Amino acid sequence: MLNKIQAFIDAHEQEMLEDAMELIRINSERMPAQPGMPFGEGNAKVLAKGMEILEKRGFAAKNYDNYVVTADLNDKPSRLDVLAHLDVVPAGEGFTVCEPFAPVVKDGKLYGRGSADDKGPAVAALYAMMAVRELGAELSGNCRLIWGSDEECGSSDIRYYYGIEKHAPMTVSPDADFPLIHIEKGSLGMRFAAKTNATEGVRLVYSQVGTKRNVVPGKAAVVIAGMEFAQLNAVAQTAAERTGTQAVLTEQENGIQVLFVGESCHAASPEKGNNALTAMLSFLGDVPFADAKQKKLFENLTKLYPHGDYYGKALNVAHEDESGRLTLCLTIFAYDGETVCAEFDSRVPVCGTKENTLDVIWAQMVEAGFTPEPCGMNPAHYVPKDSEFVKTLLSCYKDVTGIDGEPIAIGGGTYVHHIENGVAFGCADPAVDNRMHGADEFMSVEQMKKSAAIYAMAILKLCK
Numbered sequence: 001m002l003n004k005i006q007a008f009i010d011a012h013e014q015e016m017l018e019d020a021m022e023l024i025r026i027n028s029e030r031m032p033a034q035p036g037m038p039f040g041e042g043n044a045k046v047l048a049k050g051m052e053i054l055e056k057r058g059f060a061a062k063n064y065d066n067y068v069v070t071a072d073l074n075d076k077p078s079r080l081d082v083l084a085h086l087d088v089v090p091a092g093e094g095f096t097v098c099e100p101f102a103p104v105v106k107d108g109k110l111y112g113r114g115s116a117d118d119k120g121p122a123v124a125a126l127y128a129m130m131a132v133r134e135l136g137a138e139l140s141g142n143c144r145l146i147w148g149s150d151e152e153c154g155s156s157d158i159r160y161y162y163g164i165e166k167h168a169p170m171t172v173s174p175d176a177d178f179p180l181i182h183i184e185k186g187s188l189g190m191r192f193a194a195k196t197n198a199t200e201g202v203r204l205v206y207s208q209v210g211t212k213r214n215v216v217p218g219k220a221a222v223v224i225a226g227m228e229f230a231q232l233n234a235v236a237q238t239a240a241e242r243t244g245t246q247a248v249l250t251e252q253e254n255g256i257q258v259l260f261v262g263e264s265c266h267a268a269s270p271e272k273g274n275n276a277l278t279a280m281l282s283f284l285g286d287v288p289f290a291d292a293k294q295k296k297l298f299e300n301l302t303k304l305y306p307h308g309d310y311y312g313k314a315l316n317v318a319h320e321d322e323s324g325r326l327t328l329c330l331t332i333f334a335y336d337g338e339t340v341c342a343e344f345d346s347r348v349p350v351c352g353t354k355e356n357t358l359d360v361i362w363a364q365m366v367e368a369g370f371t372p373e374p375c376g377m378n379p380a381h382y383v384p385k386d387s388e389f390v391k392t393l394l395s396c397y398k399d400v401t402g403i404d405g406e407p408i409a410i411g412g413g414t415y416v417h418h419i420e421n422g423v424a425f426g427c428a429d430p431a432v433d434n435r436m437h438g439a440d441e442f443m444s445v446e447q448m449k450k451s452a453a454i455y456a457m458a459i460l461k462l463c464k
Ligand SMILES: [Zn+2]
Pocket: 085, 117, 118, 151, 175
């Protein structure tokens, strides 16, 4: 069976690459909505091209109001959805092998924006369906290929689609890494604030740290008034030494700015960076603020978010299970002269609940003098690793690669985060940096062919 599939894919390699290149030639980053084009002109165009390709390859295709296009393998009951996307992140700068939307195949790699994320994988899945059809095997269930167009900006495309159609009993998304992701942690973000203003003595004047909740800040600055430069410098340098950051002081009209420089990283893996904001807090905890309430606020905050605590230990929420450890990092902080407010990002393992996580943090923030804004928890996504579904997919991966793959847990969310019994399955080789979202993004042609064969085996086994 596998031999026949691989022979089919070998024989159709050129068409497969052509189809992927046709899609890559269209800039499908999100653009302003227009009537009948919810994600703008580029995405409407790429979906139209997608329809054209699906029909050219002989499938019954359907366009759902320019949100997604679909193709069915047969008219049997729904069994497996394969969910990929045709939208891309903006081209950015620095492409050297080709222009971002003028794809080329060079040294066995298909280059261009979207080649790996996710147009190449989308087309690999199409050729898997073609290979299965060619085999003429009798199947009892349908495989539906779904090409969405809003994965990069919030996945409202599939929310729309699943408002019309039911989920299949099983869903696979070729929009991540092999072997397979069966756990995606949940997430919790909280914003909290407190009033504090002092006009005399040592006092906080201004601060604005962080841009996005899911990014650990690499720089954090605060303006303090009422203190001698040398004295403030001594406090800052002590904090910098303690936290492995650098502190740079600058005289300003309204006081002295103290800038901490650490290292930025993604909030889902905070141990990869060095949070400049918690270093700054550690410093603020040592500043002899004149106002007793202000002093207490920062002492409290420093205790709850100590520098280097990536796992919510100080907040008593350091949960851990097979999905990994809870991570928590303070990423945003601001003071405008009246109100101090801050936000954290937390990735929560399967065992984390509202009761043992959100409520626990909430109570401590209130006790520390802050008012949290109402927020909810986005639950974790989990498909048991000993389910037939996961075992079957891993067996297909092994059929083609010879590798015994272990399912993995991640802190981020994929296209299937809200889809019951959905897993991300390929098609990147985790050992290869395909520069997804960066310049010179590429998809290895070998990997694309292997992936198509793996998906074909999966369709055969799951829809039989
Ligand atoms: Zn993607």
